[in-house]
Amino acid sequence: MAPWIGLVGMVAVFGAWAAETEYGAAYGVSVVAIDAAPLAMAALLSFTLRPTAKAVFSLRNQTTARIVELSSDAAVADERSRQLRHLDSLVRPLLERIGDGTELTELERSECALLEAHLRDRLRAPILTTLELDDAAYRARTRGVDVVFIDDLSPNGLDQRLADVLYTTAASALHTATCGQVCVRVLPTGRTTVASILTRDDHGTRLREIDQDGNIHVI
Structure with a gap:
Protein backbone atom coordinates (compact mmCIF):
# COMPACT_ATOMS: atom_id res chain seq x y z
CA MET A 1 0.00 0.00 0.00
CA GLN A 62 7.80 -28.48 10.61
CA THR A 63 10.87 -30.30 9.32
CA THR A 64 13.04 -28.76 12.02
CA ALA A 65 10.53 -29.70 14.71
CA ARG A 66 10.35 -33.24 13.35
CA ILE A 67 14.13 -33.56 13.33
CA VAL A 68 14.27 -32.36 16.94
CA GLU A 69 11.56 -34.86 17.87
CA LEU A 70 13.36 -37.73 16.12
CA SER A 71 16.66 -36.76 17.75
CA SER A 72 14.99 -36.68 21.14
CA ASP A 73 13.39 -40.09 20.55
CA ALA A 74 16.73 -41.51 19.42
CA ALA A 75 18.46 -40.10 22.51
CA VAL A 76 15.78 -41.60 24.76
CA ALA A 77 16.09 -44.97 23.01
CA ASP A 78 19.88 -44.92 23.33
CA GLU A 79 19.68 -44.02 27.01
CA ARG A 80 17.10 -46.77 27.60
CA SER A 81 19.35 -49.31 25.89
CA ARG A 82 22.33 -48.15 27.93
CA GLN A 83 20.37 -48.40 31.15
CA LEU A 84 19.11 -51.87 30.22
CA ARG A 85 22.65 -53.07 29.49
CA HIS A 86 23.83 -51.64 32.78
CA LEU A 87 20.93 -53.21 34.65
CA ASP A 88 21.49 -56.55 32.93
CA SER A 89 25.17 -56.59 33.88
CA LEU A 90 24.30 -55.86 37.52
CA VAL A 91 21.19 -57.95 38.08
CA ARG A 92 21.53 -60.98 35.80
CA PRO A 93 24.27 -62.80 37.80
CA LEU A 94 22.32 -62.54 41.06
CA LEU A 95 19.02 -63.44 39.40
CA GLU A 96 20.61 -66.53 37.87
CA ARG A 97 22.04 -67.41 41.25
CA ILE A 98 18.63 -67.03 42.89
CA GLY A 99 17.06 -69.03 40.07
CA ASP A 100 19.31 -71.99 40.86
CA GLY A 101 17.34 -72.56 44.04
CA THR A 102 20.49 -72.71 46.13
CA GLU A 103 20.46 -70.81 49.39
CA LEU A 104 22.38 -67.56 49.10
CA THR A 105 25.50 -67.03 51.15
CA GLU A 106 25.83 -64.14 53.56
CA LEU A 107 28.08 -62.35 51.08
CA GLU A 108 25.52 -62.78 48.29
CA ARG A 109 22.78 -61.45 50.55
CA SER A 110 24.91 -58.41 51.21
CA GLU A 111 25.43 -58.01 47.46
CA CYS A 112 21.65 -58.13 46.96
CA ALA A 113 21.16 -55.40 49.56
CA LEU A 114 23.82 -53.23 47.95
CA LEU A 115 22.32 -53.77 44.52
CA GLU A 116 18.86 -52.86 45.79
CA ALA A 117 20.24 -49.64 47.24
CA HIS A 118 22.02 -48.87 43.97
CA LEU A 119 18.87 -49.37 41.90
CA ARG A 120 16.88 -47.28 44.34
CA ASP A 121 19.40 -44.45 43.90
CA ARG A 122 19.02 -44.57 40.12
CA LEU A 123 15.24 -44.23 40.43
CA ARG A 124 15.10 -41.72 43.25
CA ALA A 125 18.09 -39.55 42.33
CA PRO A 126 19.00 -39.93 38.65
CA ILE A 127 21.01 -36.72 38.56
CA LEU A 128 23.34 -38.01 41.29
CA THR A 129 23.94 -41.31 39.53
CA THR A 130 24.66 -39.30 36.38
CA LEU A 131 27.44 -37.63 38.35
CA GLU A 132 28.96 -41.12 38.69
CA LEU A 133 28.72 -41.20 42.47
CA ASP A 134 27.64 -44.86 42.25
CA ASP A 135 31.08 -46.26 43.00
CA ALA A 136 31.66 -43.95 45.97
CA ALA A 137 28.20 -44.80 47.35
CA TYR A 138 28.79 -48.54 46.84
CA ARG A 139 32.11 -48.48 48.67
CA ALA A 140 30.63 -46.43 51.52
CA ARG A 141 27.79 -48.92 51.92
CA THR A 142 30.24 -51.82 52.07
CA ARG A 143 31.76 -50.05 55.10
CA GLY A 144 28.34 -49.93 56.77
CA VAL A 145 27.46 -46.34 55.89
CA ASP A 146 23.80 -45.55 55.26
CA VAL A 147 23.84 -43.61 51.99
CA VAL A 148 20.74 -41.66 50.93
CA PHE A 149 20.40 -39.85 47.59
CA ILE A 150 17.51 -37.43 47.06
CA ASP A 151 16.95 -35.59 43.78
CA ASP A 152 14.26 -32.90 43.88
CA LEU A 153 15.51 -31.16 40.73
CA SER A 154 15.21 -33.66 37.86
CA PRO A 155 14.57 -33.54 34.99
CA ASN A 156 15.92 -29.98 34.81
CA GLY A 157 19.48 -30.94 35.65
CA LEU A 158 22.30 -28.87 37.07
CA ASP A 159 24.66 -26.34 35.60
CA GLN A 160 27.94 -28.13 34.84
CA ARG A 161 29.93 -25.87 37.17
CA LEU A 162 27.61 -26.59 40.09
CA ALA A 163 27.50 -30.28 39.16
CA ASP A 164 31.30 -30.45 39.41
CA VAL A 165 31.26 -28.82 42.84
CA LEU A 166 28.51 -31.19 44.02
CA TYR A 167 30.36 -34.24 42.71
CA THR A 168 33.63 -33.27 44.41
CA THR A 169 31.97 -32.45 47.73
CA ALA A 170 29.70 -35.51 47.80
CA ALA A 171 32.45 -37.88 46.68
CA SER A 172 34.74 -36.56 49.41
CA ALA A 173 32.04 -37.10 52.06
CA LEU A 174 31.36 -40.65 50.83
CA HIS A 175 35.04 -41.61 50.59
CA THR A 176 35.83 -40.43 54.13
CA ALA A 177 32.72 -41.86 55.80
CA THR A 178 33.29 -45.04 57.81
CA CYS A 179 29.99 -45.24 59.71
CA GLY A 180 26.74 -43.41 60.28
CA GLN A 181 24.87 -41.77 57.40
CA VAL A 182 25.60 -39.59 54.39
CA CYS A 183 22.60 -37.87 52.80
CA VAL A 184 23.12 -36.06 49.48
CA ARG A 185 20.21 -33.96 48.31
CA VAL A 186 19.70 -31.77 45.24
CA LEU A 187 17.15 -29.08 46.06
CA PRO A 188 14.33 -27.74 43.85
CA THR A 189 14.90 -24.83 41.49
CA GLY A 190 14.51 -21.32 42.88
CA ARG A 191 16.24 -21.82 46.20
CA THR A 192 19.42 -20.10 47.34
CA THR A 193 20.91 -23.48 48.22
CA VAL A 194 21.42 -25.81 45.24
CA ALA A 195 22.41 -28.98 47.10
CA SER A 196 23.31 -30.21 50.57
CA ILE A 197 25.47 -33.01 51.96
CA LEU A 198 24.53 -34.12 55.49
CA THR A 199 26.94 -36.38 57.39
CA ARG A 200 26.12 -38.10 60.68
CA ASP A 201 28.71 -40.24 62.46
CA ASP A 202 30.46 -40.69 65.79
CA HIS A 203 31.91 -37.20 65.50
CA GLY A 204 28.51 -35.53 65.25
CA THR A 205 26.46 -33.99 62.48
CA ARG A 206 27.88 -31.84 59.71
CA LEU A 207 25.97 -30.11 56.94
CA ARG A 208 27.58 -28.71 53.81
CA GLU A 209 25.45 -26.53 51.55
CA ILE A 210 26.27 -25.42 48.00
CA ASP A 211 24.80 -22.10 46.89
CA GLN A 212 24.01 -20.75 43.41
CA ASP A 213 27.56 -19.42 43.03
CA GLY A 214 29.16 -22.77 43.82
CA ASN A 215 30.31 -21.71 47.28
CA ILE A 216 30.30 -24.34 50.04
CA HIS A 217 28.94 -23.40 53.46
CA VAL A 218 29.67 -25.69 56.41
CA ILE A 219 27.04 -25.64 59.14
Whole structure:
Protein backbone atom coordinates (compact mmCIF):
# COMPACT_ATOMS: atom_id res chain seq x y z
CA MET A 1 0.00 0.00 0.00
CA ALA A 2 2.79 2.47 0.87
CA PRO A 3 4.43 2.31 -2.62
CA TRP A 4 1.11 3.10 -4.30
CA ILE A 5 0.52 6.03 -1.97
CA GLY A 6 4.01 7.24 -2.80
CA LEU A 7 3.32 6.92 -6.53
CA VAL A 8 0.08 8.88 -6.25
CA GLY A 9 1.91 11.56 -4.32
CA MET A 10 4.58 11.78 -7.03
CA VAL A 11 1.92 12.04 -9.73
CA ALA A 12 0.25 14.88 -7.85
CA VAL A 13 3.52 16.74 -7.31
CA PHE A 14 4.73 16.34 -10.90
CA GLY A 15 1.28 17.20 -12.28
CA ALA A 16 1.11 20.36 -10.18
CA TRP A 17 4.63 21.35 -11.18
CA ALA A 18 4.04 20.75 -14.89
CA ALA A 19 0.75 22.65 -14.77
CA GLU A 20 2.65 25.72 -13.62
CA THR A 21 5.01 25.49 -16.59
CA GLU A 22 4.61 25.43 -20.31
CA TYR A 23 4.57 21.61 -20.41
CA GLY A 24 1.10 21.12 -18.92
CA ALA A 25 -0.17 18.78 -16.21
CA ALA A 26 -0.49 15.81 -18.60
CA TYR A 27 3.25 15.87 -19.28
CA GLY A 28 4.08 15.86 -15.57
CA VAL A 29 1.74 12.92 -14.97
CA SER A 30 3.20 10.98 -17.91
CA VAL A 31 6.72 11.35 -16.54
CA VAL A 32 5.78 9.55 -13.33
CA ALA A 33 3.07 7.21 -14.61
CA ILE A 34 5.69 5.07 -16.34
CA ASP A 35 6.76 3.87 -12.89
CA ALA A 36 3.34 2.28 -12.37
CA ALA A 37 4.21 -0.72 -14.58
CA PRO A 38 7.19 -2.05 -12.54
CA LEU A 39 5.30 -1.24 -9.35
CA ALA A 40 2.30 -3.26 -10.54
CA MET A 41 4.60 -6.15 -11.52
CA ALA A 42 6.28 -6.07 -8.11
CA ALA A 43 2.88 -6.08 -6.38
CA LEU A 44 1.72 -9.02 -8.50
CA LEU A 45 4.85 -11.00 -7.70
CA SER A 46 4.44 -10.16 -4.01
CA PHE A 47 0.89 -11.49 -3.92
CA THR A 48 1.93 -14.57 -5.90
CA LEU A 49 5.09 -15.46 -3.98
CA ARG A 50 3.98 -14.57 -0.47
CA PRO A 51 1.75 -17.65 0.05
CA THR A 52 4.47 -19.87 -1.44
CA ALA A 53 7.09 -18.33 0.86
CA LYS A 54 4.83 -18.85 3.87
CA ALA A 55 4.31 -22.48 2.87
CA VAL A 56 8.08 -22.99 2.44
CA PHE A 57 8.86 -21.46 5.85
CA SER A 58 6.08 -23.47 7.46
CA LEU A 59 7.41 -26.70 5.96
CA ARG A 60 10.91 -25.80 7.09
CA ASN A 61 9.71 -25.20 10.65
CA GLN A 62 7.80 -28.48 10.61
CA THR A 63 10.87 -30.30 9.32
CA THR A 64 13.04 -28.76 12.02
CA ALA A 65 10.53 -29.70 14.71
CA ARG A 66 10.35 -33.24 13.35
CA ILE A 67 14.13 -33.56 13.33
CA VAL A 68 14.27 -32.36 16.94
CA GLU A 69 11.56 -34.86 17.87
CA LEU A 70 13.36 -37.73 16.12
CA SER A 71 16.66 -36.76 17.75
CA SER A 72 14.99 -36.68 21.14
CA ASP A 73 13.39 -40.09 20.55
CA ALA A 74 16.73 -41.51 19.42
CA ALA A 75 18.46 -40.10 22.51
CA VAL A 76 15.78 -41.60 24.76
CA ALA A 77 16.09 -44.97 23.01
CA ASP A 78 19.88 -44.92 23.33
CA GLU A 79 19.68 -44.02 27.01
CA ARG A 80 17.10 -46.77 27.60
CA SER A 81 19.35 -49.31 25.89
CA ARG A 82 22.33 -48.15 27.93
CA GLN A 83 20.37 -48.40 31.15
CA LEU A 84 19.11 -51.87 30.22
CA ARG A 85 22.65 -53.07 29.49
CA HIS A 86 23.83 -51.64 32.78
CA LEU A 87 20.93 -53.21 34.65
CA ASP A 88 21.49 -56.55 32.93
CA SER A 89 25.17 -56.59 33.88
CA LEU A 90 24.30 -55.86 37.52
CA VAL A 91 21.19 -57.95 38.08
CA ARG A 92 21.53 -60.98 35.80
CA PRO A 93 24.27 -62.80 37.80
CA LEU A 94 22.32 -62.54 41.06
CA LEU A 95 19.02 -63.44 39.40
CA GLU A 96 20.61 -66.53 37.87
CA ARG A 97 22.04 -67.41 41.25
CA ILE A 98 18.63 -67.03 42.89
CA GLY A 99 17.06 -69.03 40.07
CA ASP A 100 19.31 -71.99 40.86
CA GLY A 101 17.34 -72.56 44.04
CA THR A 102 20.49 -72.71 46.13
CA GLU A 103 20.46 -70.81 49.39
CA LEU A 104 22.38 -67.56 49.10
CA THR A 105 25.50 -67.03 51.15
CA GLU A 106 25.83 -64.14 53.56
CA LEU A 107 28.08 -62.35 51.08
CA GLU A 108 25.52 -62.78 48.29
CA ARG A 109 22.78 -61.45 50.55
CA SER A 110 24.91 -58.41 51.21
CA GLU A 111 25.43 -58.01 47.46
CA CYS A 112 21.65 -58.13 46.96
CA ALA A 113 21.16 -55.40 49.56
CA LEU A 114 23.82 -53.23 47.95
CA LEU A 115 22.32 -53.77 44.52
CA GLU A 116 18.86 -52.86 45.79
CA ALA A 117 20.24 -49.64 47.24
CA HIS A 118 22.02 -48.87 43.97
CA LEU A 119 18.87 -49.37 41.90
CA ARG A 120 16.88 -47.28 44.34
CA ASP A 121 19.40 -44.45 43.90
CA ARG A 122 19.02 -44.57 40.12
CA LEU A 123 15.24 -44.23 40.43
CA ARG A 124 15.10 -41.72 43.25
CA ALA A 125 18.09 -39.55 42.33
CA PRO A 126 19.00 -39.93 38.65
CA ILE A 127 21.01 -36.72 38.56
CA LEU A 128 23.34 -38.01 41.29
CA THR A 129 23.94 -41.31 39.53
CA THR A 130 24.66 -39.30 36.38
CA LEU A 131 27.44 -37.63 38.35
CA GLU A 132 28.96 -41.12 38.69
CA LEU A 133 28.72 -41.20 42.47
CA ASP A 134 27.64 -44.86 42.25
CA ASP A 135 31.08 -46.26 43.00
CA ALA A 136 31.66 -43.95 45.97
CA ALA A 137 28.20 -44.80 47.35
CA TYR A 138 28.79 -48.54 46.84
CA ARG A 139 32.11 -48.48 48.67
CA ALA A 140 30.63 -46.43 51.52
CA ARG A 141 27.79 -48.92 51.92
CA THR A 142 30.24 -51.82 52.07
CA ARG A 143 31.76 -50.05 55.10
CA GLY A 144 28.34 -49.93 56.77
CA VAL A 145 27.46 -46.34 55.89
CA ASP A 146 23.80 -45.55 55.26
CA VAL A 147 23.84 -43.61 51.99
CA VAL A 148 20.74 -41.66 50.93
CA PHE A 149 20.40 -39.85 47.59
CA ILE A 150 17.51 -37.43 47.06
CA ASP A 151 16.95 -35.59 43.78
CA ASP A 152 14.26 -32.90 43.88
CA LEU A 153 15.51 -31.16 40.73
CA SER A 154 15.21 -33.66 37.86
CA PRO A 155 14.57 -33.54 34.99
CA ASN A 156 15.92 -29.98 34.81
CA GLY A 157 19.48 -30.94 35.65
CA LEU A 158 22.30 -28.87 37.07
CA ASP A 159 24.66 -26.34 35.60
CA GLN A 160 27.94 -28.13 34.84
CA ARG A 161 29.93 -25.87 37.17
CA LEU A 162 27.61 -26.59 40.09
CA ALA A 163 27.50 -30.28 39.16
CA ASP A 164 31.30 -30.45 39.41
CA VAL A 165 31.26 -28.82 42.84
CA LEU A 166 28.51 -31.19 44.02
CA TYR A 167 30.36 -34.24 42.71
CA THR A 168 33.63 -33.27 44.41
CA THR A 169 31.97 -32.45 47.73
CA ALA A 170 29.70 -35.51 47.80
CA ALA A 171 32.45 -37.88 46.68
CA SER A 172 34.74 -36.56 49.41
CA ALA A 173 32.04 -37.10 52.06
CA LEU A 174 31.36 -40.65 50.83
CA HIS A 175 35.04 -41.61 50.59
CA THR A 176 35.83 -40.43 54.13
CA ALA A 177 32.72 -41.86 55.80
CA THR A 178 33.29 -45.04 57.81
CA CYS A 179 29.99 -45.24 59.71
CA GLY A 180 26.74 -43.41 60.28
CA GLN A 181 24.87 -41.77 57.40
CA VAL A 182 25.60 -39.59 54.39
CA CYS A 183 22.60 -37.87 52.80
CA VAL A 184 23.12 -36.06 49.48
CA ARG A 185 20.21 -33.96 48.31
CA VAL A 186 19.70 -31.77 45.24
CA LEU A 187 17.15 -29.08 46.06
CA PRO A 188 14.33 -27.74 43.85
CA THR A 189 14.90 -24.83 41.49
CA GLY A 190 14.51 -21.32 42.88
CA ARG A 191 16.24 -21.82 46.20
CA THR A 192 19.42 -20.10 47.34
CA THR A 193 20.91 -23.48 48.22
CA VAL A 194 21.42 -25.81 45.24
CA ALA A 195 22.41 -28.98 47.10
CA SER A 196 23.31 -30.21 50.57
CA ILE A 197 25.47 -33.01 51.96
CA LEU A 198 24.53 -34.12 55.49
CA THR A 199 26.94 -36.38 57.39
CA ARG A 200 26.12 -38.10 60.68
CA ASP A 201 28.71 -40.24 62.46
CA ASP A 202 30.46 -40.69 65.79
CA HIS A 203 31.91 -37.20 65.50
CA GLY A 204 28.51 -35.53 65.25
CA THR A 205 26.46 -33.99 62.48
CA ARG A 206 27.88 -31.84 59.71
CA LEU A 207 25.97 -30.11 56.94
CA ARG A 208 27.58 -28.71 53.81
CA GLU A 209 25.45 -26.53 51.55
CA ILE A 210 26.27 -25.42 48.00
CA ASP A 211 24.80 -22.10 46.89
CA GLN A 212 24.01 -20.75 43.41
CA ASP A 213 27.56 -19.42 43.03
CA GLY A 214 29.16 -22.77 43.82
CA ASN A 215 30.31 -21.71 47.28
CA ILE A 216 30.30 -24.34 50.04
CA HIS A 217 28.94 -23.40 53.46
CA VAL A 218 29.67 -25.69 56.41
CA ILE A 219 27.04 -25.64 59.14
